[in-house]
Amino acid sequence: MMIQITCTSPNEIELIAMANALSTPGKYNFVKLEQCSNKAESVDYLFEMLSPAMFFLLEKGIKLLLVTLGSNGVFICCREHVNFMKDPKRCKVTPFSTQLLEKLEGCSLSSMPVNLSREGSSRTCVFHLPATSASVVSLTGAGDCLVGGFLSSLCGGLDIMQSVAVGIAVAKASVESEANIPANFSAASIADEARRTLLSARQIWCQ
Secondary structure: OHHHOOEEOOEHHHHHHHHHHOOOOOOOOOOOOOOOOOHHHHHHHHHHHHHHHHHHHHHOOOOEEEEEOHHHOEEEEEEOOOOOOOOHHHOOOOHHHHHHHHHHOOOOHHHOOOOOOOOOOOOEEEEEEOOOOOOOOOOOOHHHHHHHHHHHHHHOOOOHHHHHHHHHHHHHHHHOOOOOOOOOOOHHHHHHHHHHHHHOOEEEEEO
């Protein structure tokens, strides 16, 4: 049942398919933009095309929607009252996550001009986290690495924004490796990439 799903991470095509499966077939559509003069215009276009489906899925009960956009990064879409803060009691801190926490301290939603912990608010918020440039060897496994990096970071004590940024950094390491999943990850390099992403994150909608 949809009400039991709290988080999902579709790409653009999967997002539209999910929305159409719960609505009138063909109601939502996505036309891929073949050319765009710059990244900012591309992100704005993607938001315009995808936001109806994103908002519809939130109405259906999904609490946190991570829409993966390939080289354009990730949209984080949620209701304003979703708690983005870490819960120490439920964390399983590891040496790796400890290094990430130390290096990403201060890089979180606290710098965003919105109170996501305000209970009862019905405002919908969308944030964009960009992907940093990569020397692509293979795209296979990138999506799995992004989700794996996000979930492991969240369980390790990082907040949701930080965890998505780590997921993006892990995905970059994946596409730059011949292996689908790199044998080793450097906490320092992952944290540096995640910090760059967080410093470039922006809120693009909150109404």
